[in-house]
Amino acid sequence: MEITEILAQFERASEALPEDAVKAAIERREQITPELLRILEDTIGRAQELAEDTEYTAYLYALFLLAQFRETRAYPLVIRLATLPSELLEPLWGDITQESLPAILASVCGGDLTAIQALIESEDADPWVRWAAVDSLVVLVAAGEKDRDEIVGYFAELFRGKLLREFSAAWEGLIAGAIDLYPGELIEDIRRAYDERLVEAGADSFEEVEEIVAEGKEAVLARLKENPHYTLVDDAAAELGLWVDNRKESAFDTEWDDFEDSDDPDDLADEDLSDPPHSPFYPEFPDLPPVTTYVREAPKVGRNDSCPCGSGKKYKKCCGG
Numbered sequence: 001m002e003i004t005e006i007l008a009q010f011e012r013a014s015e016a017l018p019e020d021a022v023k024a025a026i027e028r029r030e031q032i033t034p035e036l037l038r039i040l041e042d043t044i045g046r047a048q049e050l051a052e053d054t055e056y057t058a059y060l061y062a063l064f065l066l067a068q069f070r071e072t073r074a075y076p077l078v079i080r081l082a083t084l085p086s087e088l089l090e091p092l093w094g095d096i097t098q099e100s101l102p103a104i105l106a107s108v109c110g111g112d113l114t115a116i117q118a119l120i121e122s123e124d125a126d127p128w129v130r131w132a133a134v135d136s137l138v139v140l141v142a143a144g145e146k147d148r149d150e151i152v153g154y155f156a157e158l159f160r161g162k163l164l165r166e167f168s169a170a171w172e173g174l175i176a177g178a179i180d181l182y183p184g185e186l187i188e189d190i191r192r193a194y195d196e197r198l199v200e201a202g203a204d205s206f207e208e209v210e211e212i213v214a215e216g217k218e219a220v221l222a223r224l225k226e227n228p229h230y231t232l233v234d235d236a237a238a239e240l241g242l243w244v245d246n247r248k249e250s251a252f253d254t255e256w257d258d259f260e261d262s263d264d265p266d267d268l269a270d271e272d273l274s275d276p277p278h279s280p281f282y283p284e285f286p287d288l289p290p291v292t293t294y295v296r297e298a299p300k301v302g303r304n305d306s307c308p309c310g311s312g313k314k315y316k317k318c319c320g321g
Contacts, residue, residue: 003028036065063078078101083126111140167197
């Protein structure tokens with residue numbers, strides 16, 4: 001497959017991942033890398049225009065592929081994309097900010113933490129991006145590319161002066177990262193952050209941190225290595241496949257929400273309300289089985305309970321978020 005054909009398949013959103021094109025891009029890594037870097041440069045230069053073009057997707061393929069390639073030339077470009085004005089971040093990044101930006105940053109930084117640390121400490125950067133930057137440091141520890149004590153030492157600097165002491169998602173991320181790396185040395189810093197209400201924390205939050213400390217460093221770090229959130233990008237096709245699936249779901253939800261919110265009586269007259277409206281991403285719905293009474297097999301997890309996935313975070317800030 002020619003480079004131009006590969007890039008053409010990356011250009012616009014499709015109903016399914018162009019697996020052959022992704023595979024061909026990986027096989028032709030040396031030839032396609034300059035083109036992928038150019039796509040990121042172009043996206044930054046045309047961010048306002050492309051943020052309004054919901055079908056443009058080339059930069060997402062570039063991000064994940066360059067991350068798998070461990071391409072350090074992408075590092076400053078990813079930082080620039082992540083520091084675009086907040087009104088452009090949501091349309092361009094969406095959920096990728098929290099879900100994949102940590103892995104992307106960790107994968108392209110080449111062990112150089114300078115730009116990541118500057119992003120964390122920047123009061124002008126989006127607070128959720130700053131959280132993602134904190135998570136990227138945890139990814140590097142989980143992947144064995146950075147020493148845990150080095151990163152915890154840097155976290156201590158953030159707790160003790162490098163991070164502005166005001167309520168922010170950046171503080172949420174710092175505390176979550178410290179917990180996942182074992183918070184023993186930082187327990188008093190975390191207590192102070194809770195006392196100063198720098199994060200949204202319930203009355204039992206600090207008790208949960210103490211419980212994690214009581215588990216011991218070895219157990220907490222063993223859990224870290226099993227946490228799928230803290231991994232490098234090793235399989236761009238798999239990552240992109242998840243993104244395509246999420247995009248389908250978002251498109252479906254948006255279309256159904258728009259229909260439900262409609263005030264036009266003709267919408268109700270023209271539609272069969274027994275099924276949601278069809279999305280171009282979805283096949284026809286099969287016949288559904290009869291409705292049965294749901295019986296819960298396990299106790300319900302409260303929003304403030306520890307997440308059953310074992311991350312150490314509250315359910316509302318992890319799988320229930």
